[in-house]
Every structure is written in C-alpha cells, then in structure tokens.
Amino acid sequence: MAGLFSDFFRIDSLNHLFAATGLVVTFLSILSIRANIEQRRLEYFLTNIVYIISFLVVIYSRNWLVFFIGWEMVTVSTTLMLLWRSRGLAGQYFIVQFLGSSILLYVVLVAQKAGYSEIILIKEIWLQNLLILGLGMKSALFGFHFWLPPIHSQAPAPVSAILSGWVVKLGLITMLKLIPGGNSLLLILGVLMIFYGGIRALRSSDYKVLLANSSISQLGYIAIGIGSGTVYGHLGSILYIIAHGLAKTGLFVGSGYLIRETGSRSIYQFREIWKKQRLLSVSILAGFSSLIGIPLFIGYNAKYLVKYGLKGELFFTILLYAAGLLTWLYSLRFLYWGIFKDLLEKKRNMDSLKQNYSLDRADRLLLSIVVVLLLMGGLSSGVLTSLISEKVFEYHLIEGLMENIIYVFISVLLLKKAGWYKTKDNEVPSLDSLFNRINKGLYNLGRNLYNWIYQDFQYQLLWLPLFLLILFLWVNFISG
Amino acid sequence: MGLLILFLILIPLITAFLIPLVDIIFKKIRKVIISLAALGELLLSLQLMITNYQAALTGELAIEYLLGGWSPSLGIILQLDNLSLVFSLLVSIGMCLIIVYSIGFIGHHEGKYYVLLFLLMGAMQGVVLTGDIFNLYVFVELITITSAALVAFKRNREGTEAALKYIIYGVIGGLLFLIGVILVYFNVGSLNMTIVAERYNQVNTVMKATIAVLFLSSLFIKMGVFPFHYWLPKAHSACPSPVSAVLSGILLKVFLYIFIRLFWQVSGYGLFVGSGLNYFIIYLSLFSSAIGHLLALREDDIKRMLAFSTVGHMGMIIAVLGLNTPAGLFGGLLHVISHLLLKLTLFIIVGYLLQFTESHHIADFNGVAYRNRTVFIAFIIAALGMVGLPPLPGFFSKYYILQAFIETDQHLSAILLIILSIVSLFYYLRYIFRGYNLLDYEKGTKPRKVRLVLSVFYRERIVTDVIYASTILVITSGVFYWLFKQPLLAAVRGILGIQG
Numbered sequence: 001m002a003g004l005f006s007d008f009f010r011i012d013s014l015n016h017l018f019a020a021t022g023l024v025v026t027f028l029s030i031l032s033i034r035a036n037i038e039q040r041r042l043e044y045f046l047t048n049i050v051y052i053i054s055f056l057v058v059i060y061s062r063n064w065l066v067f068f069i070g071w072e073m074v075t076v077s078t079t080l081m082l083l084w085r086s087r088g089l090a091g092q093y094f095i096v097q098f099l100g101s102s103i104l105l106y107v108v109l110v111a112q113k114a115g116y117s118e119i120i121l122i123k124e125i126w127l128q129n130l131l132i133l134g135l136g137m138k139s140a141l142f143g144f145h146f147w148l149p150p151i152h153s154q155a156p157a158p159v160s161a162i163l164s165g166w167v168v169k170l171g172l173i174t175m176l177k178l179i180p181g182g183n184s185l186l187l188i189l190g191v192l193m194i195f196y197g198g199i200r201a202l203r204s205s206d207y208k209v210l211l212a213n214s215s216i217s218q219l220g221y222i223a224i225g226i227g228s229g230t231v232y233g234h235l236g237s238i239l240y241i242i243a244h245g246l247a248k249t250g251l252f253v254g255s256g257y258l259i260r261e262t263g264s265r266s267i268y269q270f271r272e273i274w275k276k277q278r279l280l281s282v283s284i285l286a287g288f289s290s291l292i293g294i295p296l297f298i299g300y301n302a303k304y305l306v307k308y309g310l311k312g313e314l315f316f317t318i319l320l321y322a323a324g325l326l327t328w329l330y331s332l333r334f335l336y337w338g339i340f341k342d343l344l345e346k347k348r349n350m351d352s353l354k355q356n357y358s359l360d361r362a363d364r365l366l367l368s369i370v371v372v373l374l375l376m377g378g379l380s381s382g383v384l385t386s387l388i389s390e391k392v393f394e395y396h397l398i399e400g401l402m403e404n405i406i407y408v409f410i411s412v413l414l415l416k417k418a419g420w421y422k423t424k425d426n427e428v429p430s431l432d433s434l435f436n437r438i439n440k441g442l443y444n445l446g447r448n449l450y451n452w453i454y455q456d457f458q459y460q461l462l463w464l465p466l467f468l469l470i471l472f473l474w475v476n477f478i479s480g
Numbered sequence: 481m482g483l484l485i486l487f488l489i490l491i492p493l494i495t496a497f498l499i500p501l502v503d504i505i506f507k508k509i510r511k512v513i514i515s516l517a518a519l520g521e522l523l524l525s526l527q528l529m530i531t532n533y534q535a536a537l538t539g540e541l542a543i544e545y546l547l548g549g550w551s552p553s554l555g556i557i558l559q560l561d562n563l564s565l566v567f568s569l570l571v572s573i574g575m576c577l578i579i580v581y582s583i584g585f586i587g588h589h590e591g592k593y594y595v596l597l598f599l600l601m602g603a604m605q606g607v608v609l610t611g612d613i614f615n616l617y618v619f620v621e622l623i624t625i626t627s628a629a630l631v632a633f634k635r636n637r638e639g640t641e642a643a644l645k646y647i648i649y650g651v652i653g654g655l656l657f658l659i660g661v662i663l664v665y666f667n668v669g670s671l672n673m674t675i676v677a678e679r680y681n682q683v684n685t686v687m688k689a690t691i692a693v694l695f696l697s698s699l700f701i702k703m704g705v706f707p708f709h710y711w712l713p714k715a716h717s718a719c720p721s722p723v724s725a726v727l728s729g730i731l732l733k734v735f736l737y738i739f740i741r742l743f744w745q746v747s748g749y750g751l752f753v754g755s756g757l758n759y760f761i762i763y764l765s766l767f768s769s770a771i772g773h774l775l776a777l778r779e780d781d782i783k784r785m786l787a788f789s790t791v792g793h794m795g796m797i798i799a800v801l802g803l804n805t806p807a808g809l810f811g812g813l814l815h816v817i818s819h820l821l822l823k824l825t826l827f828i829i830v831g832y833l834l835q836f837t838e839s840h841h842i843a844d845f846n847g848v849a850y851r852n853r854t855v856f857i858a859f860i861i862a863a864l865g866m867v868g869l870p871p872l873p874g875f876f877s878k879y880y881i882l883q884a885f886i887e888t889d890q891h892l893s894a895i896l897l898i899i900l901s902i903v904s905l906f907y908y909l910r911y912i913f914r915g916y917n918l919l920d921y922e923k924g925t926k927p928r929k930v931r932l933v934l935s936v937f938y939r940e941r942i943v944t945d946v947i948y949a950s951t952i953l954v955i956t957s958g959v960f961y962w963l964f965k966q967p968l969l970a971a972v973r974g975i976l977g978i979q980g
Binding site for chain 2: 065068069072073076087088091094095098099102103105106109110112113438439442443445446447449450453454457460461463464466467468471472474475476
C-alpha cells in the first residue's frame with residue numbers, strides 16, 4: 001500500500017509548503033462564510049472539503065492521470081462554489097476551465113508520448129512551451145486571461161479569495177515542477193501580464209475588478225520568476241506564490257466586508273472606512289503593502305528574489321522597476337479613494353460614522369491572522385527558504401525602503417497631477433455576451449450543417465450505391 | 481460448462497414464448513417471470529465471468545458448445561472467449577436494468593412489448609456467442625425485425641415513419657451481409673469462423689476485397705456511420721425511452737462486436753491496411769463523429785440530441801478501433817463500456833423527465849429539474865460523464881482513446897476529438913440550464929398544464945430506483961475502471977493474436 005501511494009504521490013518539503021499555504025488560504029476563506037454565504041452553509045463547507053482534497057492531490061501527485069483527475073475535481077468543486085452566486089456564472093467558469101483542461105489533456109498525452117511518464121523536469125523547450133499553453137487557461141496566463149476579471153469579480157468574496165488566492169496558482173506550481181532551466185516564452189508572457197494587469201487595475205473603478213486585474217499583474221511576477229530559470233528566481237516565485245496567496249485572500253475576503261459595509265463595489269463610494277472599520281483598513285493596508293513589496297512584508301522578500309534572479313538582464317531589470325512603480329500607482333490610487341480620502345479632506349462629514357456591518361469574532365480573527373501572517377512571513381522568509389534550499393539571503397531591507405520611498409514620491413506626484421485618476425464607473429465585466437455569441441454561433445453552425453446534409457429520403461439512399469462504388473473502385477484499382 | 485452458454489440464448493427465447501402463454505393463464509405473474517428471467521440471465525453471465533475470471537485474465541478462455549453434437553464444419557458452434565464474455569456481460573447488465581425499468585415505465589400492450597424485448601435480447605446474446613457466420617446473419621435479421629417493431633411501438637405517425645426508414649435501411653444492410661455470407665461460403669466452403677479464418681488466405685485478393693466491402697457497408701449501415709446515419713436519430717427518438725436505451729446503448733455495441741469479430745478474427749485487419757482502406761475507415765468515422773456532435777448542437781428534441789451524440793460516439797469508437805493498435809482497441813472497448821452505461825442511463829432518465837413535459841421540445845424542458853431534483857442531478861452526472869469528466873467512466877475511455885491517437889502520431893484527429901468533447905459539453909449544458917430555467921413558471925402569463933403523456937406512470941418508484949441504480953453503476957464503473965483493465969487487455973491480445 002505504501003508503495004502504491006509513493007507511486008502516485010511525491011512527498012517532499014516543497015509540496016508540504018504549498019499544501020500548508022493552500023490549507024491556510026482555504027481556512028481563511030471558510031472563516032469569512034458568515035458575511036457572504038447566507039444559505040446552505042453546510043453544503044458550502046462540504047464542497048470546500050472536496051476542494052481541499054482535490055488541490056492536495058494536484059500538489060502532491062507525480063502521476064499524470066492522478067494529477068489530471070485532481071485538476072478536474074478542483075474545477076468541479078470550485079464550479080459548485082460559484083453556484084452560490086448564480087448558475088450562469090458557474091456554467092461560464094466551468095466551460096472556460098473545461099476548455100483549459102482539454103488543452104492540458106492533449107498536452108499531457110503528448111508529454112507522455114515524449115517519454116515523460118511522470119511529472120518531472122522537462123528538458124525539451126517545445127514541450128515546455130506546449131505545457132505552458134496547456135496550463136495557461138487555469139493560470140490565466142497572458143492570452144488566456146480574458147475570463148479572470150469577470151469571474152473573479154462576480155464570485156462571492158470567499159470564492160474569489162480561493163480562486164484568486166490559490167486555484168490560479170496551481171498551474172504555476174505545476175510549471176515550477178516542470179520547467180527547470182527557464183523559458184523565454186514564460187518570461188515574455190510574465191512581463192506582458194504585469195503591465196496588462198497593472199494598467200487595467202489602474203483604470204478599474206470596481207474594487208473586485210481592481211483586485212482581479214491586480215491578480216493578473218502579480219501572477220506575472222511568478223511567471224517571470226519561473227521563466228528566469230535561476231535559483232533565486234525559482235525561490236522567489238515559490239515565496240511569491242505564498243505571499244500573493246495570503247495577501248490576495250485577505251484582500252478579497254476584506255472586499256466582502258467592505259461591500260457589506262458600504263453597499264457598493266465602486267471605490268468612489270467607500271466613505272470613512274478608516275474611521276468605521278479600523279481593523280479592516282489595517283488588513284487592507286497590509287495586503288497592499290505585501291503586493292507592493294514594502295520591506296518587512298513577505299511580498300518584499302519574494303519580489304526581491306525575483307528581481308535578483310533577473311539581475312544580469314538590464315532590459316528586464318528596468319521593466320521590473322517600471323512594474324514596481326505601476327504597482328505603487330494602482331495601490332495608492334485605491335488607498336486614496338477607498339480609505340484615506342475622507343481623512344485627507346478638510347471639511348468632513350462626521351454624522352455618518354455608524355457601522356453598517358460589524359465584524360464578529362471570526363471576522364476579526366481572520367483579518368488579524370492575515371496581517372500577522374504577512375508580517376511573519378516577511379520576518380521569517382529565511383526559515384521558509386531554508387526548507388527548500390541551503391542558501392542564505394541578505395534582503396537589504398534599508399535599500400528596499402529607500403527604493404520604495406522614491407516610488408512613493410514619484411507616484412504621489414503623478415497621481416496628484418492626474419487628480420488621483422478618477423475614472424468613470426464602468427460596468428462589471430461579464431462573459432455573458434461572449435457566451436451568447438458562442439452559443440448562437442454553434443447553434444447556427446449545427447443548423448447550416450443540418451440543412452446541407454439532410455436532403456430528401458431518396459437522396460439519402462443514393463449515398464449507398466455511391467459508397468459501394470467508391471469502395472469497390474478503391475480496393476480494386478486505386479490501391480492496386 | 482458449455483451448456484451454460486446455450487442457456488444464455490435460451491433463457492430470453494423461452495421467456496419470449498412463455499409470456500403469451502402466461503398472459504392467457506394468469507396475467508399478474510408476468511412481471512415476476514420477466515424479472516426472474518432478466519435476473520437469471522444476469523446471474524448466469526456473472527457466474528460465467530466469475531468462474532472463468534482467471535482464464536479470462538490469461539486469455540485462455542475458450543468455452544465451446546456444439547449444437548446437436550454436429551462437428552464444427554457441419555453444425556453450429558457456440559463459443560465464448562474474452563471478447564464475447566465482455567459483450568455478453570454488458571448485454572445482460574444493460575438488459576436487466578432496462579427490463580426492470582420497463583416494468584415501471586411501459587403501461588400498455590405489455591405482453592407484446594416483452595415478447596419483442598426478450599426476442600431482441602436473445603438475438604443479441606446469439607450474435608455475441610455464435611461461432612458461425614450464417615447463424616450470425618440469422619440473429620442479425622432477428623434483431624432487425626424485433627427492433628423495427630419496437631421502434632414503431634408508440635403507434636403514432638412519427639414512430640411508423642421512423643420504423644419504415646429503419647426497416648428499409650436494416651433490410652438493405654442485411655441483404656449486403658447475406659451476399660457477403662454467400663460469397664464467403666462459395667469461396668471457403670464453410671461458415672464456421674475458425675475454419676474460415678484458417679482458409680481465408682487461399683481466397684483471391686479481389687474476392688477478399690469484395691467480401692470486405694460488402695460486410696463493411698452492411699455494418700456501417702447498421703452502426704449509423706455518416707452516409708447511413710439518417711435512420712438513427714429518427715428511430716432512436718420515436719420509440720419509448722427504454723427501447724431508445726436498448727437501441728442506442730446496447731444494440732449498436734453488438735454490431736460493433738460483429739465489426740471486431742469479422743474484421744479482426746475472421747478476415748484479418750491486414751486486408752484493410754494493405755489496401756489503405758483503414759484510413760478510409762478512420763477518417764470516415766471521424767467525420768461521422770464530427771457530424772453527429774455538431775448536429776446534436778442544433779437539436780431541440782432531447783432524444784434526437786442524444787441519438788446524434790450516439791452517432792458521434794460510435795464514430796469515435798470505430799475510428800479508434802481502426803487504428804489497429806493495442807492501445808486503440810483497448811480505448812475503444814473501454815469506451816464501449818462507458819458509452820453503453822452512460823447512454824443507457826441518460827435515456828432512461830430522459831424517459832422519466834419527459835413524462836412531465838408536453839412534448840420532447842426543449843421549450844417544454846423548462847423547470848423540469850424541479851420535478852425531481854435527485855433524478856436531475858443523476859442526469860447532470862451522466863451528461864458530464866459523457867463529456868468526459870473524471871472520475872466518471874467517459875473520462876477514462878476518452879483518455880485512452882486520445883492516447884491511442886497520439887501514440888500513432890494522429891495529432892489532428894486527437895485535437896478534433898478534444899474539440900468535439902467541448903462541443904458535447906455545450907449541447908448538454910443547454911439542456912441542463914433549461915432544466916433549471918423557471919422562466920415560464922415564474923412569468924405566470926402562460927399557466928402550464930402539466931399532462932402525463934401516457935397514462936402509464938403507475939410505478940414511478942421502480943423507474944426512479946432503476947435510475948439511481950444505473951447512476952451508481954456509472955459512478956462505480958468510473959472509479960473502479962482499472963478493474964476492467966486486465967480482462968480488456970487480455971481480450972485485446974486475443975483480437976490481435978498477440979501471445980503473453
């Protein structure tokens with residue numbers, strides 16, 4: 001039995017680390033059920049358990065078939081969770097994910113034919129590229145990212161937390177195991193993702209859309225870390241997966257409370273949050289600090305390692321500095337509109353400080369855990385990296401602080417000049433019209449085909465002599 | 481042991497002739513007798529499988545029974561090897577479920593219905609077990625006649641039309657088959673499969689090719705491959721749902737068995753490979769698969785949709801068998817099992833759900849899910865299994881089929897099949913969303929009268945129980961798919977003639 005188990009699963013400290021992070025993320029999202037899931041909490045909880053088992057299978061498996069089964073079970077369980085919002089959303093998510101796993105199925109079979117009967121490091125570049133495309137849909141790599149903002153922003157807050165915090169990472173975790181020496185395709189996709197997601201986040205007015213776009217941007221850093229192919233890059237992306245998982249979970253769960261508090265998703269409608277919800281604001285601040293990479297938070301260490309991994313390449317280093325500025329810009333813009341605007345204004349309206357939603361003990365615990373974990377991860381990154389690699393790093397906190405201060409100056413300057421970049425309230429992105437078009441197109445395709453193939457009965461019967469004739473000619477003359 | 485094989489055919493035949501007698505004497509015990517017969521058949525198959533399991537694993541299974549004691553060159557021989565064991569077991573399991581389901585479902589003309597159903601079952605077992613080509617032909621004709629009567633069982637315009645079309649195609653197919661049989665006899669001098677296989681090399685090439693073409697066209701007609709698929713959606717949607725399940729789920733697989741038996745074990749597949757016809761078979765059936773899945777997209781009648789999906793899946797199985805590799809045959813046989821179970825489950829569930837709608841049209845499917853939520857969840861499970869979602873059986877067969885295609889470097893075919901599985905997701909989701917769609921009920925503008933289509937639904941409990949049983953069977957056969965691996969691989973070795 002033990003032999004069978006080790007045939008299918010690989011138990012090592014890296015996988016333990018990922019599994020632990022995934023469990024923490026799921027635990028945090030379950031803690032926030034009260035504010036966001038009103039009905040059928042028991043069923044929701046059971047679905048979460050199925051989800052936990054299946055993502056553990058994905059993380060630990062070494063056999064392609066088992067990996068794929070776990071992968072599809074993650075899809076099914078997260079689809080079931082989306083049912084708590086609407087059936088349409090769940091259907092769209094399922095179709096998108098099924099599309100992704102169909103590509104993955106093909107790629108997995110090709111990899112098996114190429115001689116990789118297990119999930120191990122892959123040498124051939126073409127196969128690596130194919131695998132990146134296969135995993136791309138689930139991880140929302142650039143080109144396959146179209147579904148992420150609509151679905152992550154429409155989902156209930158705990159589900160968004162799971163999807164954005166952990167499910168999209170599963171593909172990247174798999175890439176981490178498959179791609180040893182770097183891959184330029186992944187590097188390019190990563191850079192594109194950072195800027196695409198960052199610019200979209202800068203322009204979003206809806207808080208959850210902003211977070212979803214920022215997810216795309218942050219996933220880009222992980223992709224770059226894997227694509228760089230250096231030891232530092234790899235370690236950096238491992239830390240980044242943990243850091244972004246925790247931070248984004250905290251932010252998405254927080255968005256649930258924020259929306260309950262203000263009754264709106266537009267960041268311009270958030271009023272007096274700092275006064276009303278102190279703990280929530282602190283957790284949001286901590287989350288964004290980790291995303292930006294402020295020293296002492298785990299995000300800083302991760303970002304530092306990813307950057308360090310690319311040190312040799314001047315072009316990418318410059319791009320990464322620009323990306324750091326972009327992250328500051330969209331974070332500061334949100335923090336201004338969402339939390340601090342009323343504090344900074346001179347004339348204040350003090351009469352509406354009543355809380356609409358009061359955090360209970362579980363909520364407070366959850367938010368405090370997020371803050372503590374983000375800080376603890378930052379302070380004990382050495383412990384985390386020592387689990388995987390022997391190397392000891394110096395993170396140069398002071399220089400990082402200086403760098404960030406420069407960023408703050410530049411971004412405050414830019415944002416003030418742009419009037420804190422107030423965009424129009426745009427609609428929540430949705431895949432409805434896309435899927436309507438696809439449905440209609442497929443239906444018409446079937447109808448046209450039907451009109452073409454189905455003729456009167458006598459013509460249908462004419463196929464028979466034709467068929468016999470072709471076959472006789474074939475076997476007697478053509479093939480000789 | 482040999483006699484047991486005979487009983488696999490005799491039990492349904494005897495029951496078929498017993499039912500009219502029982503109807504005259506005491507009608508009420510009819511359902512007891514048919515359930516006992518179905519159960520007895522199932523137990524007999526299981527008994528054969530359990531006692532011969534070790535022999536089946538090594539591929540040494542060969543049980544024979546000489547009818548009347550005549551030697552093989554003169555008389556008819558019944559034989560059971562790995563392949564026939566698999567198919568015979570599948571027929572028994574499927575028919576047992578269908579017969580129990582019919583007890584709850586069919587409420588009129590039950591006597592005739594069961595006579596036809598049991599004759600069909602006996603004929604299918606006969607096809608699977610016989611070792612004689614002419615005997616095979618007789619059973620094929622028996623299948624055509626009984627199933628045509630079952631297609632017309634509803635006695636409405638639609639059913640009669642479908643049955644006429646079905647019988648025209650069936651008779652043409654049977655005729656081609658008969659000509660093939662005659663040519664085999666004149667050239668070989670015997671119709672016993674083993675003897676024909678031994679002497680087949682002596683036949684000249686043109687004659688071999690002619691025979692192969694005749695059998696191939698006959699079987700393509702019977703299996704509903706592209707230029708001859710016209711009868712299939714009509715016939716499979718016009719009849720009562722349990723009959724659709726038999727036709728779509730079980731009967732087509734029996735013809736698939738003839739396909740494998742004749743072309744691999746009697747004439748040898750090398751014939752096709754030599755003349756390049758194997759590519760013709762592969763690409764025609766892939767095209768047929770694409771046609772089936774794409775036409776299912778536009779189908780507003782759920783039973784026709786399922787029938788078109790059957791065309792799609794049959795094309796996929798024939799294509800993968802045509803690859804003539806161990807992996808291909810294994811994938812094909814695995815898909816035979818999963819498609820049989822899943823399509824059967826889908827048809828019986830749809831039969832239940834359609835009792836609550838005025839017509840088969842998708843517009844009437846609105847809100848059906850709220851009639852019986854558990855049954856609808858079973859529908860979703862079976863549909864997703866068909867699409868190929870683990871751990872349901874459809875996934876594993878899809879996996880091995882794609883593996884077989886990629887192993888032989890047919891990447892485009894594999895990609896086509898993947899696209900078709902996505903297409904099938906679309907047409908199933910269309911009905912699933914309809915099922916949960918409450919629009920017409922919510923609006924209240926058009927109060928819907930829900931009328932039972934036939935006054936037959938008097939044993940609802942049996943119907944739902946069979947649905948649950950088959951859904952559980954589907955799930956377990958998916959989770960424990962690896963149990964089929966050894967016997968099927970042994971069967972594949974037997975087909976390809978590989979030792980060890």
